[in-house]
Amino acid sequence: NAGVTQTPKFQVLxxxxxxxxxxxQDMNHNSMxxxxxxxxxxLRLIYYSASEGTTDKGEVPNGYNVSRxxxxxxxxxxESAAPSQTSVYFCASSPYGGADTEAFFGQGTRLTxx
Amino acid sequence: xxxxxxSPQSLHVQEGDSTNFTCSFPSSNFYALHWYRWETAKSxxxxxxxxxxxxxxxxxxxxxxxxxxxxxxxxxxxxSQPEDSATYLCAxxxxxxxxxxxxxxxxxxx
Numbered sequence: 001n002a003g004v005t006q007t008p009k010f011q012v013l014x015x016x017x018x019x020x021x022x023x024x025q026d027m028n029h030n031s032m033x034x035x036x037x038x039x040x041x042x043l044r045l046i047y048y049s050a051s052e053g054t055t056d057k058g059e060v061p062n063g064y065n066v067s068r069x070x071x072x073x074x075x076x077x078x079e080s081a082a083p084s085q086t087s088v089y090f091c092a093s094s095p096y097g098g099a100d101t102e103a104f105f106g107q108g109t110r111l112t113x114x
Numbered sequence: 115x116x117x118x119x120x121s122p123q124s125l126h127v128q129e130g131d132s133t134n135f136t137c138s139f140p141s142s143n144f145y146a147l148h149w150y151r152w153e154t155a156k157s158x159x160x161x162x163x164x165x166x167x168x169x170x171x172x173x174x175x176x177x178x179x180x181x182x183x184x185x186x187x188x189x190x191x192x193x194s195q196p197e198d199s200a201t202y203l204c205a206x207x208x209x210x211x212x213x214x215x216x217x218x219x220x221x222x223x224x
Contacts, residue, residue: 042216097145099145
């Protein structure tokens with residue numbers, strides 16, 4: 001009953017370091033998303049992947065890259081971390097198709113860049 | 115980017131009180147309106163999905179209505195309980211994207 005699994009749960013980076021946040025879902029969903037959550041800002045879309053082999057920018061893509069490795073996995077990479085990227089990151093997935101299909105979220109990754 | 119507004123931003127109510135919040139969104143290009151419940155230190159979980167003007171959904175003491183013509187949805191909680199304390203997010207969905215509001219934070223005081 002795993003659903004959407006994110007790793008790691010917590011991470012501290014130094015400015016300029018790189019890292020990859022991993023996300024995997026076992027629900028055979030086509031669409032996957034990366035959001036960041038900041039106080040007072042709600043959930044903002046970084047990138048999404050409508051289906052395997054496609055990725056698109058969301059509202060706040062600068063400083064991030066993504067890879068849809070296969071249908072299950074969607075990773076988010078910070079090439080050169082900045083303090084402005086301190087946030088809680090959520091991965092989500094959703095079946096492709098009607099707009100009435102809900103999103104399922106992972107438990108989040110709390111990232112601090114010092 | 116869709117402009118989604120939720121009000122109030124936060125709310126404190128006494129146990130047993132009934133309460134409601136509002137989600138406003140652009141009425142054009144509407145596909146579906148989602149409500150999520152987000153407890154502290156957990157991840158958001160879906161409450162309702164509504165697609166048709168006039169839709170009403172209910173789950174226990176929580177219900178929601180949708181007006182797509184004027185671009186708003188109401189979430190009602192009847193007889194609030196401490197376990198209802200959470201942030202309630204609304205998200206219109208167009209195509210493949212969800213557009214989340216900033217949420218209404220509800221605290222129910224025992």
